[in-house]
Amino acid sequence: MPTNPATLTGEKPMNPRRPDPTPTISGRYGAPLGRPNRTDRRDMPAGPKFSLVRIRLNSGGYDSGGAYWGVGKPLYYAAASRDDTGALIADRYLRAASREIARATICAEFPDARFYR
Known part of the structure; x- marks a missing residue:
């Protein structure tokens, strides 16, 4: 069973709907x-x-x-975890002018990505 990377770094396990970025x-x-x-692409579910x-x-x-991030465009955090175990499978920090652009950037890397509302 894959290990949650957050656990390895001493961070609290992530709630997929309310991550602590x-x-x-x-x-x-x-x-x-x-x-x-x-x-963790070894354990990446579809979508x-x-x-x-x-x-x-x-x-x-x-x-x-x-x-420290410096100043500039807004900073976004995207995270996905497995539904069955809650294990973190991907997280990204990215700069984007808007939420829509941040979402499109994630979709470029994960074409079948879905998002919580």
């Missing part, structure tokens, strides 16, 4: 630059269902968990 992090030498994208949320950044370009 900005868990608190700290770096030995200060704030890390962004956060990693993860994908993965993504949640898509906008991440608010403060005026300095930091998210609420302490990662």
Whole structure:
């Protein structure tokens, strides 16, 4: 059975409808630059269902968990997990001018992706 990558990093398991895109992090030498994208294609179901949320950044370009993103276009987080186990199978951080563009970017990588409303 695949392991939830969130569990490996000490993060709380993800609720597919209410992901925590900005868990608190700290770096030995200060704030890390962004956060990693993860994908487990070995366990990818057909038509993965993504949640898509906008991440608010403060005026300095930091998210609420302490990662630095800089300023620019809005930042979005998309995550999909297996329905049966809740294991995270894909998550993406991306910059896009709108939610529709962020969604189209996810669909370009995962053509059969679906989204929660």
